[in-house]
Amino acid sequence: MPATAFTGLASAAEQAAAKADPAKGETLYTQGAPDRNVPACLSCHGANGNSGAAVNPKLAAQHPEYAHKQLADFKAKVRNNPIMTPIAAQLTDQEMRDVGAYLARQTQKPASAKNKDTIELGQKIYRAGIANKGVPACAACHGPAGAGIPAQYPRIGGQFSEYTEAQLVAFRQGGRKNNAVMTEVAARMSDAEIKAVADYVAGLR
Structure with missing residues (x-):
């Protein structure tokens, strides 16, 4: 060709x-x-x-x-x-x-992290993943500030923590099935881990 x-x-x-x-x-x-x-x-x-x-x-x-x-x-x-x-x-x-x-073309008015008690755990998962569970760093695909990569990975920084948490749970439970990678990642995370990283993501800029 x-x-x-x-x-x-x-x-x-x-x-x-x-x-x-x-x-x-x-x-x-x-x-x-x-x-x-x-x-x-x-x-x-x-x-x-x-x-x-x-x-x-x-x-x-x-x-x-x-x-x-x-x-x-x-x-x-x-x-x-x-x-x-x-x-x-x-x-x-x-x-x-x-x-x-x-x-x-619109400018996001970001949400904010709310739980100081889980910020360290959320940051660790986002930046480094969970090695013993085979969970990769979220930043590897979504970027250090959650901006994502055009045409590949969505912007997640500044999103409502409740929404991000709900989507991760939906991926884990099979309610959302339109991304095989996220289904596999979420399946390896506990409720506490999902909640912590979702809250951390809300505070990313």
Whole structure:
């Protein structure tokens, strides 16, 4: 296969992302699509993607590729949520990309760590993992400040600790199955370890 063919394949995702329209994404995020019973995203996730309720994740500054994947997974029922699954089912792939592009441009208003008693444990797990359980350092994929890596790993720094904890528990218990790596990692962690690292992540900037 010619080298140019590989270049074309490699740039396909970039070209798709480049076509995303953040202005249209903003309209969908702030107004929804009433004709399809799609509510405004901000009604749950807050203005500019900064949710005010821990049950609904902060989406501001999230990598657009990750936001798109999660919406696509909800639509395909690979990831299930009684609220998000029916909403995503009404969205086109283009709309998912547009919303992701809009959110990526927003500034996150980070949450904060709350439990001083577990901060040391949370930091240790995040930075070094849990060697005797085969749990890798969270920072290895999500970065030292929880910023993630575009198109590969999501931004998790500054997220509500309650939300992060709930997702790790869902991965461990099988309620969330759209990431094999996280399922394996969470399966090796105790409730206390999950809670500690989730709280630590909330304080990352």
